Amino acid sequence: MPADQPLVVISRSGAKRWVSAADTAARKVGLRVGMAASKAQAVVANLTMVDADPAADAAALERLAIWALRQYSPVVAVDGTDGVVMDTEGAEHLRGGEEMMISGLVNSLRGRGLTARAAVADTWGAAHALTRLTGAETTVVPARGTTKAVVGLPIHCLRLPPETIQGLRVLGVETVGELSAMPRAPLTLRFGPQVGRRLDQLFGRIAEPIEPLRTPELVGVSKNFQEPIGAAETIAKYLRRLVGELTAKLEERGLGVRRSDLFIYRVDNTRQSIRAGLQKPVRDPARLSKLLCDQIEKVDPGFGIEKMVLVAVMAEPLEERQVASSLIEEQVVDVTPLIDILGNRGQRLYRSTPVASDVPERSVGRIAATADETGVDWGVKWPRPSRMLPRPEEIETMAVLPDQPPVVITWRGKRRRIVRADGPERIFGEWWKRPIEMEAVRDYFVVEDEQGERLWVYRSGDGVDAGTGSHRWFLHGVFG
Amino acid sequence: MTHAQTSKVIDDLRERIAHLEGSIARKTVVLPFGVAGMDERLPGGGLAYGAVHEFAGGGSGTVDGAAATLFAAGVAARSKGKVLWCLTRPDLFAPALSQAGLHPDRVIFCESDREEDVLASMEEGLSFGGLAAVVGELVRLPMTASRRLQLAAEKTGTMGLVVRRWRRQTEASDFGNPTASTTRWRISVLPSEPLPTAGVGRARWLAELMRVKAGESAEFEIGACDAKGGVCLLPISRDGQDQTSWRGSRAS
Numbered sequence: 001m002p003a004d005q006p007l008v009v010i011s012r013s014g015a016k017r018w019v020s021a022a023d024t025a026a027r028k029v030g031l032r033v034g035m036a037a038s039k040a041q042a043v044v045a046n047l048t049m050v051d052a053d054p055a056a057d058a059a060a061l062e063r064l065a066i067w068a069l070r071q072y073s074p075v076v077a078v079d080g081t082d083g084v085v086m087d088t089e090g091a092e093h094l095r096g097g098e099e100m101m102i103s104g105l106v107n108s109l110r111g112r113g114l115t116a117r118a119a120v121a122d123t124w125g126a127a128h129a130l131t132r133l134t135g136a137e138t139t140v141v142p143a144r145g146t147t148k149a150v151v152g153l154p155i156h157c158l159r160l161p162p163e164t165i166q167g168l169r170v171l172g173v174e175t176v177g178e179l180s181a182m183p184r185a186p187l188t189l190r191f192g193p194q195v196g197r198r199l200d201q202l203f204g205r206i207a208e209p210i211e212p213l214r215t216p217e218l219v220g221v222s223k224n225f226q227e228p229i230g231a232a233e234t235i236a237k238y239l240r241r242l243v244g245e246l247t248a249k250l251e252e253r254g255l256g257v258r259r260s261d262l263f264i265y266r267v268d269n270t271r272q273s274i275r276a277g278l279q280k281p282v283r284d285p286a287r288l289s290k291l292l293c294d295q296i297e298k299v300d301p302g303f304g305i306e307k308m309v310l311v312a313v314m315a316e317p318l319e320e321r322q323v324a325s326s327l328i329e330e331q332v333v334d335v336t337p338l339i340d341i342l343g344n345r346g347q348r349l350y351r352s353t354p355v356a357s358d359v360p361e362r363s364v365g366r367i368a369a370t371a372d373e374t375g376v377d378w379g380v381k382w383p384r385p386s387r388m389l390p391r392p393e394e395i396e397t398m399a400v401l402p403d404q405p406p407v408v409i410t411w412r413g414k415r416r417r418i419v420r421a422d423g424p425e426r427i428f429g430e431w432w433k434r435p436i437e438m439e440a441v442r443d444y445f446v447v448e449d450e451q452g453e454r455l456w457v458y459r460s461g462d463g464v465d466a467g468t469g470s471h472r473w474f475l476h477g478v479f480g
Numbered sequence: 481m482t483h484a485q486t487s488k489v490i491d492d493l494r495e496r497i498a499h500l501e502g503s504i505a506r507k508t509v510v511l512p513f514g515v516a517g518m519d520e521r522l523p524g525g526g527l528a529y530g531a532v533h534e535f536a537g538g539g540s541g542t543v544d545g546a547a548a549t550l551f552a553a554g555v556a557a558r559s560k561g562k563v564l565w566c567l568t569r570p571d572l573f574a575p576a577l578s579q580a581g582l583h584p585d586r587v588i589f590c591e592s593d594r595e596e597d598v599l600a601s602m603e604e605g606l607s608f609g610g611l612a613a614v615v616g617e618l619v620r621l622p623m624t625a626s627r628r629l630q631l632a633a634e635k636t637g638t639m640g641l642v643v644r645r646w647r648r649q650t651e652a653s654d655f656g657n658p659t660a661s662t663t664r665w666r667i668s669v670l671p672s673e674p675l676p677t678a679g680v681g682r683a684r685w686l687a688e689l690m691r692v693k694a695g696e697s698a699e700f701e702i703g704a705c706d707a708k709g710g711v712c713l714l715p716i717s718r719d720g721q722d723q724t725s726w727r728g729s730r731a732s
Binding site: 333334335337338339341342345347348349350351352353354360363364369373374375376377378380383384385386387388389390419420421422446447448450451452453454477478479480 | 539540541544545546547548549550551553561562564571572573574575576577578579580583584585587588589590591592597600601604605608610611667669670671672678679680681683684685704
């Protein structure tokens, strides 16, 4: 069906049929959520109406939550009937910060044809309210800025039953700020304790733990402690035991771990989590426990730990393989364990690879450290500097145009007389990348000064035609 | 005491010392330069595997470390296997490493935000055991850190190469402070090989072996790494106008 055709979803309660969701086209022609179905039909002729299927919606939302669990954070749950809530503390730096994380999230959902709004806030309540009430696609509330962000919001964002909201409206309360300024005792007497609790949860005065989503196919093991534990060695000991149990369970199913989470429940009813990711599925207890034990220092045991749960969030089939034991053949060392260890510590691991481009700064690409060997090399015969400046620095020169290398250059305030030089190596702009490079030319020279320092300089332009460049000189690299 | 007896006593003492040192007792394997003049100045006839070697630049090379990096890349290129290269400043230009004989498939880069992470990654790489060499670009290398690296290298027989680069040229006096490295080198640039025509010839370096365990320091004038990572020793400069000819080469 065409995208500009209005579409609404119709829910029924008893004999009443009403619009429970409307797409952008439908909203444009004036259809609103909550409208009676007959009225909507009266507004738009040939309106496409789809019957609501809450069970399928819930299943789809759960699938979305499981996707988020694998991608973003170990603690993910379904929020109401229309949202997903995640505890991203300690996970956002892996995606370049909060801002980048949620804009990436919204974009990847858009790529799958879903329209989403996301917010990051200190509390579940605040994030819930901001996602649904601000028009912005992404909202980030700075730490401790919750109060300022939510006081002006209307009270129906508080996750209270509709009759309570209605009752508060009758009293003349419209915004969260007004509600929180009211005396608590009469409110509780009239509406029950839920109003006060929701307010406190919104402002972060009382904790609201997220019960993480678990599905039957997730393999997990847990351990309860009679007495709370706290010492790092004790945690490591039980962690190794849990890893042993988990790998035994995975072996039964022929799976290997790609990503595993350890949840640590403290006696004061708070929870912490550690996540370890792997490049390839692994079932080796020693490797997995090394990755998790590396992060024990991040755990704050507080008054003690009463429960530990280890879950293989992402598991992939892992077949046993026979290794040819040849004495003659050279053994190829698999470096994935090392890459896993360093990668889980947050280091950026990569290999460089040639890119077909003559422009020096574009000729190097990055590939994953565990990617297959490419076997290709740059194959440039001209010498290349071992240090490349992040961006070319302008230098002062004395040079004869068009083809002669400079005689004297001044770089970073130091004047150097050039004794030897090689060049020019002419490099043309790549017009298919940027139209501005249509006629651009760079002439590179290797120059050597009296002390023997070898530098890589270039002139922007071919020395004759001003259209090819500014004819200014730049220093681009330092040879050894 | 006759000569035979003396050597027997010395051998006995050596054995006892080796026993005390424990893991070092096994025979050290070396990576020779393939240049007789250089190898004979190094104990064992080359750079030892299972040890940490330090390289710094001279002059403005203390900041960019361009020559020292290439020298280290040449050493890594002549070893066999994968190389872990830990750094904080990503200004290394990989085609130059490839021209020094280090194929891009062999180098795994590990980029960190902090200097301490470079040390930690290097130690992890050295104690992993499956690598040929671990290269790290560092500003500071305190005694404790260098000893940790040295011990990790000894345990597995992986070669640790530290390229020292400083933020300012004046900070390079830090290279005078002792570390636990087995050898320490300073690589400075020299005017390149003169060609019969105009142009820049093969780059040349002054390699100063400033400290070596169980050996004496030395200076070499060498030709920069070729496409296989090999260096060569130059004859004493005959060019009368060459400013550096007075240094000569004590090694050749």
